[in-house]
Amino acid sequence: MTYEQSLEKWRRVHSNKSALKAEILSTNGSKVGEVGRKEGTSEEFLSRIPDRFLALMRPLSPEDLRLIAEIELKKIKADFKKRTALNPGIILSWDEEILKTIQEYDYIAEDNARPVQGRVRSFVKEPLVAFLRAEKTKLHSGSQIRLSIKTNEDGTKSLKIEILDPSSKVIGTYDQPISYTLKDRIADPISDEEIDAFLNVENQINESVFNVNDVTQRIADRMLAIANNRALNDQQPKPASTIVLMGLSSTGKTELSKAVSKVFMKNEGEALVVDFSQVQTLHDFKARILGLRAGDGTSLASDFIKHYDRNGGDMVVVFDELANVKDMDLLKALYDFFREPVVRTFADGVERSMTKVKVIVTGNSGIEQYANVPRNIPMEQQMAAWHSIHVQMVKDPEARRAILERQFPEPLINRWGLNNVFFVAPHTYKSLKQLAQLKFSKLVRELKPSAGRRGWNLGFSSKEKYSELMEAIVDRGFNLREQGSSIDLYIRDDLRAPLEALLLKNKVPSGTRVLLEIQNGTLFVASEALNQHWAMGLPRSRGKADKEQALQRSKTDQLLTAYHEIGHALASRILLKGIRRPSLISIIPGVARIGEEWVVYAGVAMDRFTSNSKGTREEVVRVIAQLAAGETAQRLVTKGEVHDFGKGNDMKRATALAEKAILIGGLSEKWGTEAVPSTTNIEGYIARMSEKKKALFEQEVRKLLAEGRALARDILEANMISIVIPMAKELAAKGVLKEAEINRYFDSPDVVEAEESHHSAKVFEWKNWVRHRLSFFTRRSEKRDGAFKDPMFASSDVVDVQKKSETEKKAQYDLVEAPDAVEIFEDFELNIALPGPVEEDPEISCEELLM
Structure with missing residues (x-):
């Protein structure tokens, strides 16, 4: 005010x-x-x-405040005129500008005279005392000193001290820094060396935090931009810089926040961490952030206030687990922290600039996105589906915003800025092996001998044997829904505890070497000192099924899925040219976002949108044809013209499109221009139609769907022999066709365009072949009878989805190298010839050891 x-x-x-x-x-x-x-x-x-x-005191004007400042200066003048051990007794004078500076500095009208006395002390008395203590010149009783304020190039201020002779001639000038203004210092522009350091941030983070490669470059870029803005001083305040880390629990967000804080703090000091699992009320928030007022009116400093004042406002604060807050009023109390350049709501009444404050927010967010992935399919396929969900979500700003809005008010999200929100991915097999190595290294350190505790030196016969154990830990210990914490708990409870108990029970001497080795799924523990070994079982993680069910999909099912997806892709290429471009076709099970839901699919054909549609009737029919082309392709190649794969969802979308085209787009002449009111949804409008109108409406919908199906059949028949069959077989063999492989077919001169499909010789060839060779397959059926119309449609070369997933998993494992610190006992090997998996020794089973 x-x-x-x-x-x-x-x-x-x-x-x-x-x-x-x-x-x-x-x-x-x-x-x-x-x-x-x-x-x-x-x-x-x-x-x-x-x-x-009763009187309400009038606010003091700037002129009034300058008069008060002059009164305070006169008091200081009287004090310095007195001779002391430090002061010989000097005579002070000042210019009018010093009064104006004291009044205008950090001026807030509502404070009135309260800060004036403190500012006079900070601007004049304290620097003057420092000058006398420094003994920069010899003064005597009655020396005249004239004071003024100098603004320095770096934004700070100094007290200019001029020594005068009896004739008021200046015989010496000194500048004494005013420490109170150090907060105004303009930092030097970021140097080339500092830029180089930030360019290495990505590598630094990836070395200490696993599974964040997809966000570290963007985070590093954001950090560099924040560092470049540090030169802004409190004369040009800006809101706090924000980095928001969201994602599933135990995916590395906390470790990532620590790594980012460490870089910002240059390894000096620590970030302030506010755990919002413990901050659930406005009172909690005030106690940790804004401060409280005691019963006598005095302020009680919060953790934030102490940290801010101790670091001169240049600080990192981590709002950890913010998604745990359920009180919307508490979240609204945070608005000022992310919006205001200067926060004025602290309990001590002090205004604090947010320019140099870096806020890192973490929270568990988005678990509901993964709920539709079946739990009984192989772990590799579940993980691939979760990864696909994450990738698609990251590419879709609307999806990210929808996830955030389930837990945070929209104004708070807007203050963060969606570009400053980073979603951390679920773990991959690569990151899980890295995590297992990190946690196992901790186990090895903790089991080493130390004062007062028996311990051993654990090692392996080779780095390959070490890697085998790490991969076994992940395979047996990882729980998808617990993410990284499942590995930590598994190593701590299911590996370390029974291993330590086994070594103690068998009185393995402290300080001796112990060899660990996996053979046929069993962990062997060998003592060099005792020349003995024991078999120790590796249990599966708690809550993890003993055996996941593989997808029961026959080669016929997969090949039919291939025809289905090729049908969709070909229709996109021919009918929606210029609007869409097929980019990927897959028969590997996965997930896709359709509307507001993530849907599990047996196969998928993905398109890149290259331009907007025009909304004409012809275009609507072509889109319906594209949706119908999957089931139509299956009809054309199967006995009984079966069409079960994906039909329901495709035709549901096609029907919804036809309804909108009629009721909103007015694309039916018989229906006319009658449209759905803006306040009514289509389902409700249709439900309230008269029987006569509903019959006409359904007739027009069926007409559009029939036109679409007929068009899909035309283009598929025209391209069946030259494109559809060979392309479906290649897709079935590989599992996935990428854009370059798709273009090899779709850019071929063999493609029959829509305009040619009615009179193409290839269409006649196809129909003639069907009539003469397959005329006896005329019945239609909604149930598969397990046969294609002709052996030419069949193929024995079909990808093994499970084997493909396991190969990709092994490829991820192989990206992780064993750390140099692993103990390798080149002269200590386990020589056991095993015909198969070894039963656990009942005398030393894990369960008994832990009883």
């Missing part, structure tokens, strides 16, 4: 005695029982004070 606004408010209320009495009687607005509550004056006492003695 400006001085003029304060004065205007005073003019409106200063003569209103009733309002003044009500304010005097009132509390400070706090709830009863709240810390800082302060009672007003009692009504009995106030009734004894005549109205004429």
